[in-house]
Amino acid sequence: MNDKDEKLLLSARKLWKTLIHNHANDSTEILLERIDQYKKMLNIFQVGDYYYLIFNLVNGDVANVSAEVQTVLGYTPAEMDSGLLLSIIHPDDKGIFLGIEDKITKFLNSITASEFPFYKFQYDVRLKTKDNNYKRILVQYIMADYDEENIYHSFHLHTDITHIKRDGEPCFSIIGIDGRPSFYNIKGLNLQKSYDLFTRRERDIIKGIIEGKSTQKLADELFISFHTVNAHKRNIMEKAEVKSALELVSKSIKLGWI
Numbered sequence: 001m002n003d004k005d006e007k008l009l010l011s012a013r014k015l016w017k018t019l020i021h022n023h024a025n026d027s028t029e030i031l032l033e034r035i036d037q038y039k040k041m042l043n044i045f046q047v048g049d050y051y052y053l054i055f056n057l058v059n060g061d062v063a064n065v066s067a068e069v070q071t072v073l074g075y076t077p078a079e080m081d082s083g084l085l086l087s088i089i090h091p092d093d094k095g096i097f098l099g100i101e102d103k104i105t106k107f108l109n110s111i112t113a114s115e116f117p118f119y120k121f122q123y124d125v126r127l128k129t130k131d132n133n134y135k136r137i138l139v140q141y142i143m144a145d146y147d148e149e150n151i152y153h154s155f156h157l158h159t160d161i162t163h164i165k166r167d168g169e170p171c172f173s174i175i176g177i178d179g180r181p182s183f184y185n186i187k188g189l190n191l192q193k194s195y196d197l198f199t200r201r202e203r204d205i206i207k208g209i210i211e212g213k214s215t216q217k218l219a220d221e222l223f224i225s226f227h228t229v230n231a232h233k234r235n236i237m238e239k240a241e242v243k244s245a246l247e248l249v250s251k252s253i254k255l256g257w258i
Contacts, residue, residue: 013060074130
């Protein structure tokens with residue numbers, strides 16, 4: 001790791017430490033038993049290859065990473081620690097990454113622990129693979145292990161979206177769940193509540209479109225008629241100002257709508 005990456009890691013760990021106020025137990029054993037639960041909380045959608053990791057905020061390092069990281073980035077789970085993870089961020093994205101993590105830690109410190117389950121954090125960043133190519137990775141994460149004074153672990157899903165978003169600056173969103181406010185495509189220093197462009201049902205359908213599900217499949221899963229799904233699709237396309245499903249998928253990823 002070079003000097004610049006060392007400074008980046010130290011700066012990031014300094015931010016993460018602000019979430020630890022009274023260090024207690026930070027075991028990851030029980031977290032590994034809850035992987036499927038965390039995936040459901042993130043409302044995972046299949047738009048590309050992905051891997052998950054559990055991050056230890058106490059020591060600022062990767063606690064566990066799934067075997068799929070080798071498919072996505074070429075590194076083995078044993079190689080993947082926080083030093084490597086930060087060093088492979090594209091040089092143009094490193095400052096943006098640190099700014100995003102700063103906003104996330106400040107947001108978490110501004111709410112109570114009872115609100116943690118109702119927010120997920122999402123941004124994209126370019127990561128260098130082991131064969132020296134860059135992939136655009138969609139990072140989604142939630143707080144997984146915490147008490148009233150500390151956050152010990154976060155659960156992350158990293159999805160390859162290079163085929164959807166090859167160019168452009170990283171997009172950062174804080175997404176509220178169960179009626180909590182969302183903050184989409186955050187740019188400035190202050191968070192401003194976003195107008196919710198889509199209804200909950202429309203978001204379910206957007207997620208299905210991104211996953212490549214047919215109209216009939218969506219109708220069966222959502223217990224609504226084929227024609228109702230098509231009506232929702234027309235409304236979604238009009239609201240999103242797009243003309244095709246491909247445009248919708250691309251715009252949803254770029255603007256952090258999902």
